[in-house]
Amino acid sequence: MSAVCRPLATPTPHNRNDDNAHLFHQLVPFWQLYLYLDNVLGKTGTHKASFYEDIYEHYRKNDATVGTRTDGQHQLYFVELVCKTANLDLSDFFLKTGFLQPYSAGNFLVSQAMVDATLAKIKIYPRPEQQAFEYITDANVGIFKQKLPLQTGGETEVNKNGKLTTPPTGWTNAVAFEVRENSADGAIKCVFTADNGITSQSFSGNGFTFHPSAGHHLYAVAHDGERREVPVSVAGSTLTPPEFTIAVGSKVLYLNPVLKTSDTWNLELSTTWTAENHIGQWGSPLLASDEEPGKDGKDQKFQYWWNAPDNKGGEVSFNNNTASFPRPSVPVTFVFTLESEGDGNIYITLKVNGNVVDNRHRIEGMEELALVSKNTNYEMQGKLNK
Secondary structure, eight states: OOOOOBOOSSOOOTTOOSTTOOHHHHHHHHHHHIIIIIIITOOOOTTSSOHHHHHHHIIIIIOTTGGGOOHHHHHHHHHHHHHHHHTSOOHHHHHHTTTTSOEEETTEEEOHHHHHHHHHHHTTSOOOSOOOGGGOOTTTHHHHHHTOOOOOOOOEEEOTTSOEEEOOOSOTTOOEEEEEESSTTSOEEEEEEOSSSOOOOOTTGGGOOOOGGGTEEEEEEOTTSOEEEEOEEETTTOOOSSEEEEOSEEEEEEOOHHHHHHOOEEEEEEEEEOGGGOOSSSOEEEEESOSSOOSSSOSSOOEEEEEEEETTEEEEEETTEEEEEEOOOSSEEEEEEEEEOSSSOEEEEEEETTEEEEEEEEEOSOSEEEEEEOOTTOOEEEEEEO
16 A cells, blocks of 8 residues: 555545546455454464455355345445454444445445445454554554554644645554544544654645644554544744844745634834934835835735935835824834734734824735845844734
8 A cells, every 4th residue: 555645534435436446446455354354363264375265265155145136235245244254343444445335326336224234234243453454554564463552753844835844753653644623533634554653745645735723633543543643833833932033134924824724913023213223314114025015005015114304204105105104203113013813914003103104004815924124223023922
């Protein structure tokens, strides 16, 4: 089995044959039964050749009704026969691999009533000790056979687009990693098979994207079905230390999808200009997101300038929109408040010496914000709050 991300929120009926199912995928459960029943449990058949030996012998010698069953009944009879031969209730495995999923196409029919009747027949057998052997592979069969305990490892990381960037490591003896919704009992969204607790696959495989804000959690799975949560951090979402300083150059504030879909936060930046650090005339870029800002305050770029054209007052220019204020006393304190309300936009308010002079400009659709200062005589400092 390849270690790929497979969406498993609803198991695919085993006989389904479309773009979402391939012949190889349909054959995998038969090999898994061999690995588990033969190699792990030692059920090698009457003549010690293979567990399947007794299955074949039954069909060859003792199946008098084989010619009267429909295709759907053949599938469910196989489930019943395997459980009887193994003396185990393997309903969990057959449910997860689609054998016990209702399905109808052409002459093939497996109804819920037929599934319920089969489940009633096999529930008389004991359940297997290991409840996760739907994840058994040639690579991890030894973990099942030796019952090796799951070891807790470290965290993993996704980028702002929900793609796995750092594989989970240290989770020795994990047989799979599951992405579940909300809790360890929640709906399975995606699965990685693992080679001794390591996967290098991306959450972005097969169209799946990992987002904690959507309730996604990652779990390492042990051979016996135990699940332990793997901590997942989001690159760019940890904006600590809380002090945020812009001096010469720029700082990048990441508004990744995880933050912008649900979280609210604000960043308050402040700086004080004194007579000593005024440069020439009072005109200078104050805070910018780009070299060439837009004009309407509703795109992905913005730039604040401020100047005092005469001794009567000052102006703050947001892109091409200008807000005037009375000539301030010295020192002059500017406070920018940048807020996100979980809608993907940034709202900006500016106060000069405590008075609001420019209020609630909206910048739409930003995913990352580069805050730039070109003035070498001051720096802005602030704190991020969520």
